[in-house]
Amino acid sequence: MSAASPSAAQSSRAVTELNLILLGPPGAGKGTQADRLRDDFNLPYIATGDMLRAQVKEGTDLGRKAKEYMARGDLVPDEVIIGMILDCVSGGSCADGFLLDGFPRTVDQAEALDEALGRLDRRLTAVLLIEAPDEEIVKRISGRRVCSKAGHVYHVEADPPKHEGVCDQDGSKLVQRDDDKPETVQNRLDVYHAQTAPLIPFYEERSLLRRFDGTRSPTEVHDHIRATIATLRLEDQL
Numbered sequence: 001m002s003a004a005s006p007s008a009a010q011s012s013r014a015v016t017e018l019n020l021i022l023l024g025p026p027g028a029g030k031g032t033q034a035d036r037l038r039d040d041f042n043l044p045y046i047a048t049g050d051m052l053r054a055q056v057k058e059g060t061d062l063g064r065k066a067k068e069y070m071a072r073g074d075l076v077p078d079e080v081i082i083g084m085i086l087d088c089v090s091g092g093s094c095a096d097g098f099l100l101d102g103f104p105r106t107v108d109q110a111e112a113l114d115e116a117l118g119r120l121d122r123r124l125t126a127v128l129l130i131e132a133p134d135e136e137i138v139k140r141i142s143g144r145r146v147c148s149k150a151g152h153v154y155h156v157e158a159d160p161p162k163h164e165g166v167c168d169q170d171g172s173k174l175v176q177r178d179d180d181k182p183e184t185v186q187n188r189l190d191v192y193h194a195q196t197a198p199l200i201p202f203y204e205e206r207s208l209l210r211r212f213d214g215t216r217s218p219t220e221v222h223d224h225i226r227a228t229i230a231t232l233r234l235e236d237q238l
Contacts (some may be wrong), residue, residue, distance in 0.1 A: 028132045029218060065080050125174045127208045
């Protein structure tokens, strides 16, 4: 009887737990969907960049380790990032699930995360892949213009200012940030395809991947994600 208890507890928890990863190229709309999912399900949002900066600022053991690498201009090793994520997911705020964005970025990181969650007797619910063609991504990001004074954001096609190149709110000049330039965006996409896109077959083979059309409106994508999560929860209960 006692041997069956952990499995029963794990199955019971899996029904309520939502452990999600957001996957997709830069500019596909992950940030927009993350905001909505956090509101929908009251999920702690683990964005690895924010988490890294917070731990460094707080001076935690892992933060101090990360700072050493960052000070040298080196990439923070996977084991340090995994340690930070485990700090988050093993805490009380993540007891009912989490939304992970920006990690894993490689298959090695995905395998390390899988092992780490396994040690906590937890598992991923789904990997939400928001897809969009490169041409659409380049058009979206390179079309952004930012107010040089207060940072108000416009888009030359989707949300243009009333007067070209001028902020509606304070009249200051609109500029294109360096990281929004087409060549920079394409380089980010090349890195995504080389390093992160292999996660698609990795999670597909594990029956965790769910695909969403990022060219649709944010509301349509959100509705599709919500319906998918509802189905996953129903399947867990059967």
